[in-house]
Amino acid sequence: MGPRLAHVHLTQYAAAERDFRSAFKYAQATSGDEDVDAIQTGSRLGMFLALTSRPKEALTFLEHAKDICLKTKGPDDPFYTPQVFLQYGMALEMAGRPEEALRYISDAVANRRKNRPGTRYLAQMMEDQALVLVDLGRYREAQQLLRESEQIHTKVGVKLNANYLAPRLRLAFAQGELDEAGALLDRYYGLLPDSAALGGTFLSNLENRTQLALRRKDGKSAIALSHQLASAIESSHQQLYLSTWEMRAMLAEGQGRLLVDDPSGALPLFEQALRREEELLDPSSPSLGNATALLGIAHLDLGDRKLAVEFLKKAQSTFRSHPRLSDLYRGPVEELEKRLAVR
Numbered sequence: 001m002g003p004r005l006a007h008v009h010l011t012q013y014a015a016a017e018r019d020f021r022s023a024f025k026y027a028q029a030t031s032g033d034e035d036v037d038a039i040q041t042g043s044r045l046g047m048f049l050a051l052t053s054r055p056k057e058a059l060t061f062l063e064h065a066k067d068i069c070l071k072t073k074g075p076d077d078p079f080y081t082p083q084v085f086l087q088y089g090m091a092l093e094m095a096g097r098p099e100e101a102l103r104y105i106s107d108a109v110a111n112r113r114k115n116r117p118g119t120r121y122l123a124q125m126m127e128d129q130a131l132v133l134v135d136l137g138r139y140r141e142a143q144q145l146l147r148e149s150e151q152i153h154t155k156v157g158v159k160l161n162a163n164y165l166a167p168r169l170r171l172a173f174a175q176g177e178l179d180e181a182g183a184l185l186d187r188y189y190g191l192l193p194d195s196a197a198l199g200g201t202f203l204s205n206l207e208n209r210t211q212l213a214l215r216r217k218d219g220k221s222a223i224a225l226s227h228q229l230a231s232a233i234e235s236s237h238q239q240l241y242l243s244t245w246e247m248r249a250m251l252a253e254g255q256g257r258l259l260v261d262d263p264s265g266a267l268p269l270f271e272q273a274l275r276r277e278e279e280l281l282d283p284s285s286p287s288l289g290n291a292t293a294l295l296g297i298a299h300l301d302l303g304d305r306k307l308a309v310e311f312l313k314k315a316q317s318t319f320r321s322h323p324r325l326s327d328l329y330r331g332p333v334e335e336l337e338k339r340l341a342v343r
Helices: 010-031 038-051 055-072 082-097 098-115 121-137 139-156 166-174 178-189 200-215 220-235 243-259 263-280 286-301 305-319 327-340
Strands: none
Touching: 010 038, 038 055, 038 082, 055 082, 082 098, 082 121, 082 166, 098 121, 121 139, 121 166, 121 327, 166 178, 166 200, 166 327, 178 200, 200 220, 200 243, 220 243, 243 263, 243 286, 263 286, 286 305, 286 327, 305 327
């Protein structure tokens, strides 16, 4: 989510939402629900909602745009259909439905390969496809796509920048390539400044450095960085639009507290994050399973084995919806299974 927010200034969020909603209503009123203007404005509104922590609401608009596009343009349309499929797929990913997301994004990529091979937009689509593949544990396929995307970038004269880091960082974290992740952060984001305008690049830099600290088992740094992320969001007074970031900051601080043997401090953070995820995400989201397992670990560290077992069962139930997932999601549930010796 983060890199694509870099172009939206925080003070413009409310105004942007008003404009998106007004444009969609105007298109429906003047051109009709099945006109391309309604498809375009509805899908843009949907993507704005997805990128500002409201993926469930986003899917309402994007699914409608997708259905109308298929009805009026057809699956082989080379212009509107791949765009709408990509947007719908990314919203599905943000909502926690990665398998469906991959299907639509892959269809968008196949369409673009056929009709506009070697173009910059195809490279962007492949970046998004790679991100979902990483979440599904298909690392080799993701790596191949990222290499092909870089070749297209070179061909069309576009340099890799922070906007293209999300799948590469996620892949590095998933494969345990922490030095590579750190090098990417230093090269494309730079060191964290003492103060910076709050935007997608700063938030992504901060969150990824928090994740790097967690994977290096540096709980103290993870707590400090997640505190900085939460404080930046709170001081912006834009929690409505940054709720997903705030939720991830809670989870990261909780994990940091587990690393420094402070489960009593981690517990309320996990509880609050889980409640937020239940509001924002699909009930089968892997992120929910991850947060549930972390809550179980905190209870176990506090000596409550019974509650730990209950949360483990809930996490296992969530993961049954996803036969194949990245270790980024499965790590906590596997740790809890091992500690409880429950399968």
